Amino acid sequence: MQSKSTDKSADMPVTLTEQFLRGNLFAEACPSREVLKHVTSRWGVLVLVALLTGTHRFSDLRRKIGGVSEKMLAQTLQWLETDGFVLRVSYPVIPPRVEYSLTPLGNEVGLLVRDLADWIEVKLPAILQARTEKSDALQTVPGVVTHRLR
Amino acid sequence: MQSKSTDKSADMPVTLTEQFLRGNLFAEACPSREVLKHVTSRWGVLVLVALLTGTHRFSDLRRKIGGVSEKMLAQTLQWLETDGFVLRVSYPVIPPRVEYSLTPLGNEVGLLVRDLADWIEVKLPAILQARTEKSDALQTVPGVVTHRLR
DNA sequence: CAGGATCCTAAACGATACTG
């Protein structure tokens, strides 16, 4: 996917298809925003990444993902299930046993999300450094004033 | 926690450390979550994708990104600037003119985010179909009951 | 064990008014 050549020109209109797709996303009523919201939600990202390593039970996920509440985990899983990313299999046994796994579709989006998460973790030192640099030294462009917000 | 010998480089190979890094993300106090939150926020995604096409003024972004309020756009831009993804350049003219662009770091993360957004838009038909399929037909695994939630 | 139901607080968000 995303077999784009090296496009890093300033304001390059890219392909027509992309223009349409992205223009679509910028539209307020674009249904993609709903899906994007589920995928990029606070716990959605972590659930997808966690499930990339295989099937998990509810309590497995709860334990693995630090800080998530039962309610939010259940809700997130339902979002992702409805979007066709997560497969929920309930075994009629006592005590109850429910297993969650990724669908092929979920695996794809999971990989993309993991790319993002990994990148952030790898670049975290640089990011944190950028923060502290901004704290004491300001950008100075000749003839241009860059005053801080906040 | 091995391979900790001389890792003062901001660029780490994603191999064995991958496990450690991702485990880190699952930790509640992981600082990456903050950055992830900014990047995957409702408007953060759209701002990054928009800026991939080049420099924008505040009102350009406001117009381009449907539904965003002044307050949220300003706040999102500040988040991304603090994280070192967005460069803010203010020209001391009247009327005021402020230009936003991506830093090299921001360009990298922008591409990842765009990959995700594009994937969702491309796969949207399949996703929506998955939803309607779930509405009338239930998954049936032999010997397993998959009852719907909600 | 897996979650639904309920209640509640904090945070996100939007609209408006105002300032340099």
Next chain:
DNA sequence: CAGTATCGTTTAGGATCCTG
């Protein structure tokens, strides 16, 4: 134009109790 400040609303999110 590019924001900030303030306010009111909505939503996310957590805690607790309850059921199959």
